[in-house]
Amino acid sequence: MSQTIRYIALTFAFIVAVFAYLNANLHKFYIFDPTDLQNLSLKAIEAYGNETRSVVDSIVRDLDKKFPNGYINTDEEWVFNNAGGAMGAMRIIHSSITEYVIIFGTAIGTEGHTGRHTADDYFHILHGTQLAHVPGSFEAEVYPQGSVHLLKRGQVKQYKMESTCFALEYARGWIPPMLAFGFADTFTSTLDFPTLWRTVLINGREILGNLLRGKF
Template identity: 70%
Template sequence: MLGIVIAAISSTMYLLESHLEKFYIFTPSNLHQLSLEAISLHGNDTASVVSHIVSSLSSTHPAYVNLDEEWVFNNAGGAMGAMYIIHASITEYLIIFGSAVGTEGHSGRHTADDYFIILRGEELAYTPGKGMYEPERYPQGTVNHMKRGVVKQYRMETTCFALEYARGWIPPMLFFGYADTFSSTLDFPTLWRTTWITGKQMLGNLAIGKL
């Protein structure tokens, strides 16, 4: 039975792959522009930056934006931070992620393109290979675009927050987000709260036709 379910899901994903663009409601360029606007207005007042972004998105996408600003810890790939889930569906997620004390870890290798727009601080990233002796640097206002299947080491040396947007197949990414709970933190209350918020968002969006 499990094999049948997996095969059905895989077949559906394969058939929909070439049509994914039809299901996206956000665009990386618009989110980047909105982030730059918020930064220009509020600088390092991150609470106001986040409020500006969310209120603007709520006015343009009222049915798809979570206005309940609940922050939960997120442990993934050895890195620890906090996140506020603005939108979660089968093909997109949009969150604020960061830490006031810095963090470092493995990016994960994902089934979606990931756009990490720095709202405050600086992110360092590293990929073995060409140019491997110097870090990639992403200061405030820039975007670290990790294409689907790409993996990096990343670091936030001190306070750093970002608007993170992923587009592609989101459910497989959840395994990476949950793994540290079972292998190290054992923080099941946070896992439960994350699952509740994410599930509520995904099912709610499905109910109004948003894949």
């Protein structure tokens, strides 16, 4: 019995050590830069204003030029996303173990819980305005078109899009644990399993494809 406990302890210690090493070196796996994504967003907004489809298309084209080895999903695959009580639509541009880039938004407004995540999340507002609130504050945080709402790893907020609002969302850190938050409402509320299945297929395809390219 003591031998079994020793093996379990050693295995656990090994897993913890590997995780600690990978966590300390996550930055080595990133290929996207928040400042570059912000510059691409501002460039597209300056060129196309509130023509959101053109803004999105411009960003995707620029990213595909910068990362030409298949890292960018150029297919226009929109799916609904219900998470934290909020509902919107998303288009997955990149998904890997340590990063994702998506377009997320709604044409009619939504409100919900951001979730408490294992990654830093950069919300680049392409159209409209996002509001956010933290406990103890009596004023809303206001993020208009062209601004960036940074939700740091482990933070949590209430957020709201009062009307039409779309954003380029970039997360960097441990992405797989975030998926549970994105899927939970399917089982507790919407029961929209066809959308869940399609989301899993797209995400899985992109994550696996990027792993095969050597992108962790």
